[in-house]
Amino acid sequence: AQSVAQPEDQVNVAEGNPLTVKCTYSVSGNPYLFWYVQYPNRGLQFLLKYITGDNLVKGSYGFEAEFNKSQTSFHLKKPSALVSDSALYFCAVRDMRGSARQLTFGSGTQLTVLP
Amino acid sequence: KAGVTQTPRYLIKTRGQQVTLSCSPISGHRSVSWYQQTPGQGLQFLFEYFSETQRNKGNFPGRFSGRQFSNSRSEMNVSTLELGDSALYLCASSGGTGAGVYFGTDTQYFGPGTRLTVL
Numbered sequence: 701a702q703s704v705a706q707p708e709d710q711v712n713v714a715e716g717n718p719l720t721v722k723c724t725y726s727v728s729g730n731p732y733l734f735w736y737v738q739y740p741n742r743g744l745q746f747l748l749k750y751i752t753g754d755n756l757v758k759g760s761y762g763f764e765a766e767f768n769k770s771q772t773s774f775h776l777k778k779p780s781a782l783v784s785d786s787a788l789y790f791c792a793v794r795d796m797r798g799s800a801r802q803l804t805f806g807s808g809t810q811l812t813v814l815p
Numbered sequence: 816k817a818g819v820t821q822t823p824r825y826l827i828k829t830r831g832q833q834v835t836l837s838c839s840p841i842s843g844h845r846s847v848s849w850y851q852q853t854p855g856q857g858l859q860f861l862f863e864y865f866s867e868t869q870r871n872k873g874n875f876p877g878r879f880s881g882r883q884f885s886n887s888r889s890e891m892n893v894s895t896l897e898l899g900d901s902a903l904y905l906c907a908s909s910g911g912t913g914a915g916v917y918f919g920t921d922t923q924y925f926g927p928g929t930r931l932t933v934l
Binding site: 745796803805806 | 848860924926
């Protein structure tokens, strides 16, 4: 079975400071990892994904994520946070072993960027 | 390209009724997945369709069903509604292009959701 953990329900950061939203995963095969962001009363917007290759993945709006296989982590980062980054962030995993193709999501992390 | 569209955006029903939600994927996408989002359970996978065939199904009762049409549009139906079915229902589409080949690596793009309230 595949699972995702986002250990922090809430992350607060000052505008202009770097931000990190943590994610760890568990799969039996190779993981495909995704980050999505959700603004109030909206669907999920795709930020970035890791399939294979370079462990540092760059995505939309200046976000990046680092895949660490030994620590089974895929933390989302941004060098300088903006107030407009305040939203709910979801990490998701898909295990390519077996026939299942659905995404399994973490519980979400509410990011608040303080002006 | 237009994004994923879902109709209706908001719906209020009473217990025991049934409801049908609709999803139109991004043009050219052939795979549609459905998810339920609630404050208590988070995002949970319902089912996935590709080329009118159900590929995967989540752990939901048989009251939840879906289908996909030849134009890739999808509908999901919930019969005998319960209070606990109140949720945001999200549809996601992904490519699955290439002569009918099904790629699990495709990115899923989400619609705005349908907010269902069961009274």
